[in-house]
Amino acid sequence: MSAAPVGTREISRHAVRAELARVAFNRFCLTGFNQVTFADLSEAAGVSRSTFLRYFGTKEDVVLFVFDPVGDVIADALDAGRANQDDWDRLRNALESAVTFLVRDVQELVTILGLIDETPALCARLREKQAEWRPGIVARLQETASSADGPAVIANVRVAAALECLWIVLGQWSASGGQEDLGTLLDAAFAAFSSPACRQSDAPS
Amino acid sequence: MSAAPVGTREISRHAVRAELARVAFNRFCLTGFNQVTFADLSEAAGVSRSTFLRYFGTKEDVVLFVFDPVGDVIADALDAGRANQDDWDRLRNALESAVTFLVRDVQELVTILGLIDETPALCARLREKQAEWRPGIVARLQETASSADGPAVIANVRVAAALECLWIVLGQWSASGGQEDLGTLLDAAFAAFSSPACRQSDAPS
DNA sequence: TCTAACCTGACACTCGGTGTCAGACGCGAT
DNA sequence: ATCGCGTCTGACACCGAGTGTCAGGTTAGA
Numbered sequence: 022m023s024a025a026p027v028g029t030r031e032i033s034r035h036a037v038r039a040e041l042a043r044v045a046f047n048r049f050c051l052t053g054f055n056q057v058t059f060a061d062l063s064e065a066a067g068v069s070r071s072t073f074l075r076y077f078g079t080k081e082d083v084v085l086f087v088f089d090p091v092g093d094v095i096a097d098a099l100d101a102g103r104a105n106q107d108d109w110d111r112l113r114n115a116l117e118s119a120v121t122f123l124v125r126d127v128q129e130l131v132t133i134l135g136l137i138d139e140t141p142a143l144c145a146r147l148r149e150k151q152a153e154w155r156p157g158i159v160a161r162l163q164e165t166a167s168s169a170d171g172p173a174v175i176a177n178v179r180v181a182a183a184l185e186c187l188w189i190v191l192g193q194w195s196a197s198g199g200q201e202d203l204g205t206l207l208d209a210a211f212a213a214f215s216s217p218a219c220r221q222s223d224a225p226s
Numbered sequence: 227m228s229a230a231p232v233g234t235r236e237i238s239r240h241a242v243r244a245e246l247a248r249v250a251f252n253r254f255c256l257t258g259f260n261q262v263t264f265a266d267l268s269e270a271a272g273v274s275r276s277t278f279l280r281y282f283g284t285k286e287d288v289v290l291f292v293f294d295p296v297g298d299v300i301a302d303a304l305d306a307g308r309a310n311q312d313d314w315d316r317l318r319n320a321l322e323s324a325v326t327f328l329v330r331d332v333q334e335l336v337t338i339l340g341l342i343d344e345t346p347a348l349c350a351r352l353r354e355k356q357a358e359w360r361p362g363i364v365a366r367l368q369e370t371a372s373s374a375d376g377p378a379v380i381a382n383v384r385v386a387a388a389l390e391c392l393w394i395v396l397g398q399w400s401a402s403g404g405q406e407d408l409g410t411l412l413d414a415a416f417a418a419f420s421s422p423a424c425r426q427s428d429a430p431s
Numbered sequence: 432t433c434t435a436a437c438c439t440g441a442c443a444c445t446c447g448g449t450g451t452c453a454g455a456c457g458c459g460a461t
Numbered sequence: 462a463t464c465g466c467g468t469c470t471g472a473c474a475c476c477g478a479g480t481g482t483c484a485g486g487t488t489a490g491a
Contacts, residue, residue, distance in 0.1 A: 029489075030437075058477060069440045074479070144357065145350040152349065171417065177394050178418035182387035189382050212376065213383035214419055234457095235468075263446065274471045279448070 038076050038086075041066050045083045050132060054084070054140040081146035084136065087123075088147065092154030094122045096161040108162065108176070112183040113211050115158075119187060120203045127199040134195035151184050158184075186210040243281050243291075246271050250288045255337060259289070259345040286351035289341065292328075293352065297359030299327045301366040313367065313381070317388040318416050320363075324392060325408045332404040339400035356389050363389075391415040 044066045048057050059080065063073040077083045098118035099111055106114075124130055137143040159180045163173065190206045249271045253262045264285065268278040282288045303323035304316055311319075329335055342348040363385045368378065395411045 034438095059479090060477085071440060071442090072438080075438085078479085080478075141354060145354050148353045148357075149346060149350045152353075172414060174394060174398060174411075174415055175418045178387070178391055178415050181390035181394065182383070182418070185386035185390060186383055189379060189386065193379060206379075209377060210379055210383050213380045213387070239469095264448090265446085276471055276473090277469080280469085283448085285447075 034076075041068070041073060041076055042083055042086070046133075049084065049136055054080075054136060054143060079146070081143055084133065084143055085146055085150065087133070088150055091119050091122065092150070092157055095119050095154065096157050099158065099161045100165065108179050109183075109211060109214055111162070112179060113207055116183060116187050116190075116207055117204060120191070120207070123191075124199075124203065131195045131199045134191055138192065138195070147188075151188075155180055155184065182214070186213075239281075246273070246278060246281055247288055247291070251338075254289065254341055259285075259341060259348060284351070286348055289338065289348055290351055290355065292338070293355055296324050296327065297355070297362055300324050300359065301362050304363065304366045305370065313384050314388075314416060314419055316367070317384060318412055321388060321392050321395075321412055322409060325396070325412070328396075329408065336400045336404045339396055343397065343400070352393075356393075360385055360389065387419070391418075 041062075045057075045062045048062060048065055052061075059070050059073055062083070063070040066073065077086065095115045095118065098115040101114070101118075137147060155177070159173075159176050162180060163176050186207065190203065190210050193206055194201055194203055246267075250262075250267045253267060253270055257266075264275050264278055267288070268275045271278065282291070300320045300323065303320040306319070306323075342352060360382070364378075364381050367381050367385060391412065395408065395415050398411055399406055399408055
């Protein structure tokens, strides 16, 4: 997935990137995202500030570049089992693929999510990435559709809503320290769309 | 709504803020958001850079401060007609209040939305504001609930989804130059939640 | 081996944003 | 009227993010 690096230069670049991110991540967790400067990071990593900036365009990307493939993961996962499933089921399953991709090391992901949660700049940048994914996901959701399908806005809204579910669920999960089951949490979140939309009648007290 | 300014100082400050924003907005539309610096803005407005910075903490706020009350508008509107309506209906009506609040001058709103749309930094900051509104809206949605109401995550997801609808609808509306009816667009967007979730069967060809 | 592409570090620069400071201004009390 | 108080303003210094350039070293591939 996501264009495997063939050239030796690509391999090298990828490895250096990973190492720089690792060193930087420790600093961020230790001191806080905003308190750490590029000068600190480059010094800690043993490279010049210029070089560090060449590997990561912005400070946010040092943390968030691991999320880059998620958009493609979700879009690709929409193809699987596209028969006999409605939009919500397909989206829910695609999100399952996304969290499976993200959860390699539980502790690491919990830490990253915690760092993001307490840093507005990281939240903003992550939401920006999410917005970039949406068109591709919407297109994939529609291209396998039976064309006699409501206006495009419907698909747009559903994808946007599903992506919101993803972050809400991940937030809940990381708040529990990675204990809860992500599949169960996804089901609970998607119940917002399928359940009988509560409170059309008073409480039976 | 939103704490009417009582003191003379508050009135003055509010007026200056509006004037500075007006001048700045022209510049932004003329040259593009990123190309305009605080030095340009302050010169155009006839004040020092320091003063301009004192009225708007960030460059994004120069454009986006008009959206600040929207969160409260939505939360307040949730109270109206809280009987015999399910979550989706209440949220849809609350969004109607929000767009009514925003649409004073059609042309101006279309221009602002266009500027936001082509400026990633503005999109990001607006999404940040939206995230700040959410807790308050969720609380209001739940406080009038019959408590025998699914887990909190349900309300969270629904509010998040509704807010996504708001921006999708506003995007569509501004793309049409403010011609289409916002109520109709809202209905079309919310159909994503109530319609029979397409494609559980093949196309009848 | 040779050449061309690339990587690196150093430097200069712009701009967003924060903080400080002294002076000007408005306003209420005496 | 004027005195004192808090506030607003402009000037300045400062920091950090991000961009661009350039010379020299390294490596890949013919």
